Amino acid sequence: MRYLPLDEADRRHMLGVIGAPDVDALFADVPAPARLSGPVDLPGYAGEIEVERELAGLAALNRPAGAGPFFCGAGAYKHHVPATVDHIIQRSEFLTSYTPYQPEIAQGTLQVLFEFQTQVAALTGMEVANASLYDGSTACAEAVMMSRRVTRRRKAVLSGGLHPHYATVTHTIATAEGMEITRRPAAVDAEADVLAAIDSDTACVVVQTPNVFGTVTDVTAIAEAAHAAGALLVVVTTEAVALGLLKSPGEMGADIAVAEGQSLGVGLNFGGPYVGLFACREKFVRQMPGRLCGETVDAEGRRGFVLTLSTREQHIRREKATSNICTNSGLCALAFSIHMTLLGGTGLRRLAEVNHGRARTLAGALAGLPGVEVLTPRFFNEVAVRVPGSAAALVEALAGEGILAGVPVSRLDPTAGMDDVLLLAATETTSAADIEALVAALSRRIR
């Protein structure tokens, strides 16, 4: 067994030192009826060659995003990740270390987290950010629960433009804690619809921009209405690249900004691992969930970093903690931060402009197809379009031709009554030829 250094002679020697006759004696506390006499019914150990063969076989049954024209988005976006990112995150010192409990020998991880927090705060236009959460959807749920702690109110209003899976995750977790969740009806340009639902029991309003249908909205008026009622505004972004071009949540008056950071550095990974970005106003910092890294000095007065404000956390506060979270998404936060360091503000702006420009090309091409209607009034890199008939059937048919034509709304929310609506995204990885191939295939299918 290549991963196990001990041999039989070692084991005998060690049992001798311990004073145990055999290894079974070490398991003597296991009640006899629960002891397995031999290995369970699964295959025996395998060499690298066999393992690689099985896994490569499974991988070959999938169609990767890079295999042809690709337009899926809806909360997970295909972006080019510079080769440097994956090289650095595989360094032993980052890959095989753990949560920096011993700051003297974890300054690498801690300085990265401090830089990450600063980058996220700047991107979202907020004052403070944490060291990341699992992903955008759980960050959204955590934001709603934090709004309860801040306002001591129980109601949350979710916009109909919020990603349906984010809404379900938030509903699942926040209602367990006793909150009341109001979800507004799905609509392409839905954000202002939340205004009527805000009242004096509202802890927060959750809006997404660009929303799940791609619509970009200035939510300043919603922030003002929420604040007038004593509620918080939570702004969700599922496409972090958009933050390079669009007004930041902070600029529009958000109290908490959450985002999915997968677009930078992380990749698609079939949905995970991803990285949840979580930022807020400074005055709420002690109600934040998750790990925080802060600056301090060592015994010789040199600058260093530590995990801090841990009196919010489960290992200190137990049942009184702000969240049950233990780990963050460290390695993905590192990947995000490296990609962001390579881009800089200038590069991210350019990347966002390239995405937006490519989406304009896509939207223009789609609008030219008879029977296809572009529904999204103002978009960043994703549009909702109405197609004749079932969008899901169309996607399946085009997949057969090697084109992954986007995400049908029915896949996200079959109850929305939008079976004929398809979401298509374009990024810097989408080529003009990809768009031509899509349009040609669509025009053959839609007659």
Place this chain on the structure above:
Amino acid sequence: MSLNSVGRPTRPAADAPAAGFASLSGGRGLLQDEALIFERDSWEGTGVDLPSPDAGAEDLAGLVRARPLSLPGLSEPETVRHYVRLSQKNHAIDLALYPLGSCTMKHNPRLNEKLARLPGFADLHPLAPVSAVQGALGLMDRLSHWLKTLTGMPAVALSPKAGAHGELCGLLAIRAAHAAAGQTQRRLVLTPTSAHGTNPATAAFVGYEVVEIGQTADGRVDLADLAAKLSDEVAAIMVTNPNTCGLFERDILEISRLTHAAGAYFYCDGANFNAIVGRVRPGDLGVDAMHINLHKTFSTPHGGGGPGSGPVVLSQALAPFAPTPWVVHGPEGFKLLEETEAEAAQAFGRMTAFHGQMGMYVRAYAYMLSHGADGLRQAAEDAVLNANYIKARLSGVMSAAFPDGPCMHEALFDDRWLEGTGITTLDFAKAMIDEGFHPMTMYFPLVVHGAMLIEPTESESLAELDRFCDALLGLARAALAGETERFTAAPHLAPLRRLDETLAARKPRLTWRKTETGVAPAPLAAE
């Protein structure tokens, strides 16, 4: 002095400077001080070459940033150097034994990294048509089969993203099951005093009131106390097994019998499953729900604090309430069952936007295949053997918290043996850094005074275990001999000396901020 042909001295001079030497630049040779990315003048720079946009953003008038985003961009060589320099300030499993009890820092096979990066897994969109992701769903199905077989449980929810997220999933399933049975009066969750902090935090998060169960003198759940506290108001017990003292709960069958007799469910914190995998199936112990930290038992990398992965195995009683989505096998291959379908009518909801940590599934499955049923059993045995070896070797000098009988995968010591030395558990732990080891878990579990919880894992050779034990014994003798300064001022040889955590919490500086002097960030409002 011997000289080579161009007069270069080839032996060190006899009067080379000794300790106390300081470099002119402040660095320590190869270990360099590294400024923050914000402290260089790279605000306009970028290390990525991009094409020109196809079109402008005039259609987004009024919606774009008024001010440019102010973040530094570094060229590729500067970026690589920045992160490589930072990496050198970290300890890692790949450098030396990393005995963090309860965290299971075992070797991370690089084969698993390679396989997780196959485009057929890494470059897959979560919402691609199911016909385009049959291999990914197949892998999830096979992983589920292994997890169910190894635990003896009939169902598994893969999607939770970490151990604590798995606990949340398990308790939500339990809550849903009680609600379906009309048992809404069940508002209590019982946990032992020795539980991980996540257990009470999760229970409270779901709206339960937490009641602590006492512990016996030999480090196990106090059965009499448990029996006295069980009632028709108890929703579940949360018990870690092997427990956080590194001991197997001998009365586990009685614990589950009592729990079920009271109509409550048995949630097992599976953080320590690595000690028993292949030798004991939680299903045979009466467990109703247990999360499995794939980053512990199945060795997906800890990555400086995540991402983890926490699938939850469920009993027959809880299986119908599992969160969506899950993989089912139909006539046309695998498909994903979503929340709106009839078969998922009782699902309690959804844990995350997509299907969980696919990247971790690939690594964990590769790890399982590599070990096989026999190798996993051997790994558990070696982990337990290594911990008992450390316990035996150190017990002569340090005080084991529970000296009688074997431990499981971790050896727990207390600080009685340091009494009168003026040295604390923290001091001792920091001195380990100077010897090249990561400290053990300190001051946890809370039930043991000055706890030192040492988990070596199966990845250590006998030689490395001996090197570790020799180092600890050497330190222990120094402590008892009165070399107090070696400990109270430790670490001496780390990139930084001991850090002021009180200052960090009192005046939080959580982001770098530009100030008039251009360097020091302004603190947040003081407490």
